[in-house]
Amino acid sequence: MPSSDESDSSVDTREAIMEATFRALSKHGYSDLRMRDIGEELDMSRTLIHYHYDGKHDLISAFLEYIVDKYEGNVEVTEETDPWSELDRRIDQCLFGTELDDEFGHWERMRVYHDLFSQAQHNELYQEILSEHYERLRESIIQVLERGIEEEVFHKVDAEEMSQLITDIIHVARERRISLGQESAPKQARSAIDDYILSSLVKPEFVISSIKQSSNDGN
Amino acid sequence: MPSSDESDSSVDTREAIMEATFRALSKHGYSDLRMRDIGEELDMSRTLIHYHYDGKHDLISAFLEYIVDKYEGNVEVTEETDPWSELDRRIDQCLFGTELDDEFGHWERMRVYHDLFSQAQHNELYQEILSEHYERLRESIIQVLERGIEEEVFHKVDAEEMSQLITDIIHVARERRISLGQESAPKQARSAIDDYILSSLVKPEFVISSIKQSSNDGN
Numbered sequence: 001m002p003s004s005d006e007s008d009s010s011v012d013t014r015e016a017i018m019e020a021t022f023r024a025l026s027k028h029g030y031s032d033l034r035m036r037d038i039g040e041e042l043d044m045s046r047t048l049i050h051y052h053y054d055g056k057h058d059l060i061s062a063f064l065e066y067i068v069d070k071y072e073g074n075v076e077v078t079e080e081t082d083p084w085s086e087l088d089r090r091i092d093q094c095l096f097g098t099e100l101d102d103e104f105g106h107w108e109r110m111r112v113y114h115d116l117f118s119q120a121q122h123n124e125l126y127q128e129i130l131s132e133h134y135e136r137l138r139e140s141i142i143q144v145l146e147r148g149i150e151e152e153v154f155h156k157v158d159a160e161e162m163s164q165l166i167t168d169i170i171h172v173a174r175e176r177r178i179s180l181g182q183e184s185a186p187k188q189a190r191s192a193i194d195d196y197i198l199s200s201l202v203k204p205e206f207v208i209s210s211i212k213q214s215s216n217d218g219n
Numbered sequence: 220m221p222s223s224d225e226s227d228s229s230v231d232t233r234e235a236i237m238e239a240t241f242r243a244l245s246k247h248g249y250s251d252l253r254m255r256d257i258g259e260e261l262d263m264s265r266t267l268i269h270y271h272y273d274g275k276h277d278l279i280s281a282f283l284e285y286i287v288d289k290y291e292g293n294v295e296v297t298e299e300t301d302p303w304s305e306l307d308r309r310i311d312q313c314l315f316g317t318e319l320d321d322e323f324g325h326w327e328r329m330r331v332y333h334d335l336f337s338q339a340q341h342n343e344l345y346q347e348i349l350s351e352h353y354e355r356l357r358e359s360i361i362q363v364l365e366r367g368i369e370e371e372v373f374h375k376v377d378a379e380e381m382s383q384l385i386t387d388i389i390h391v392a393r394e395r396r397i398s399l400g401q402e403s404a405p406k407q408a409r410s411a412i413d414d415y416i417l418s419s420l421v422k423p424e425f426v427i428s429s430i431k432q433s434s435n436d437g438n
Contacts, residue, residue: 030250117394120398121248121330121397122250122251161407171394172391
């Protein structure tokens with residue numbers, strides 16, 4: 001039964017418009033998107049779009065906030081999760097995604113996200129939203145790096161530089177998969193991150209003791 | 220004096236159309252680009268565009284080939300250039316650019332290039348041209364890495380994996396500068412490449428002898 005509370009129904013309407021925008025963007029891409037394509041995906045009066053949003057840029061800005069929210073916040077970590085596991089989970093979630101309980105898959109969300117990312121050079125508001133989001137991802141990596149360094153699990157590194165690099169490699173791997181159709185890009189990126197970046201987090205004494213261990217084992 | 224040779228003048232016309240496309244794309248961005256915007260930038264009859272190109276996608280595909288050609292092929296290296304210098308020059312050229320003898324600057328070219336890159340997910344022909352270009356950049360890095368390994372200047376690494384990673388970091392640094400307006404991204408990328416990636420090329424005996432050298436120097 002639909003709620004008669006106006007603010008509730010307004011939230012529902014906005015959610016329906018966001019979902020319609022998602023479907024329309026997936027189908028047409030940003031460049032070819034017209035307001036009426038969104039209207040065609042909407043199961044209610046199209047005038048509601050114009051009532052809630054002031055044109056294409058306003059609607060797409062709201063949509064960006066919406067998709068960025070969906071993208072984040074679902075890495076399951078607690079204070080008990082050790083830094084290595086947390087770092088792994090964060091990287092894997094960004095690279096391989098988690099399926100949410102909605103009609104859209106991870107790569108469908110990423111496809112739309114990367115399509116809008118490229119528009120940031122033409123639109124200051126999109127740029128602001130996307131810059132903040134990029135920064136939040138980077139911050140979440142900085143935090144786990146700093147925690148691991150503090151807990152003496154990780155070797156001391158420049159957490160700012162390393163987290164920027166990890167965030168960048170994740171971004172470009174998704175883009176290669178989406179724009180160039182290179183399906184294996186996220187897997188390649190994961191190996192490269194392990195080989196070239198996370199290897200610096202291993203404490204030197206751990207490396208030395210593993211070498212000793214393996215020579216004691218007669219290997 | 221304009222050439223009366225038809226093929227020459229046809230080459231000139233195509234060049235003029237490419238330059239007009241460049242100006243129109245810089246001004247409007249791909250999403251808002253209409254054929255008539257290109258016509259407005261052209262100092263000759265607009266019907267020539269339709270005579271030479273079969274619609275927007277055909278014109279933009281030709282333009283992609285044109286801009287990708289301009290982007291490449293101007294790293295000055297000879298067989299005498301040592302592998303470290305060649306690698307440095309190739310990375311720096313991609314990150315910081317070289318100014319060509321035309322009206323457009325490096326970042327103006329990159330801005331248009333990255334704008335079109337994001338369209339590859341919607342257009343197979345663009346995807347093909349951009350995939351080939353990405354692969355050529357990667358190949359040029361593989362070649363210098365393999366040469367350095369062969370000449371025993373570089374420590375042995377997986378040249379395929381390392382060159383993919385370098386190409387990726389260059390790409391995303393340009394994109395952060397262009398899409399998010401982060402001016403320092405190319406410089407950050409250069410340090411990160413040095414710290415995390417090229418450091419693996421330094422031969423272990425060289426590291427050991429530098430450490431010995433500095434302790435002999437009393438440091």
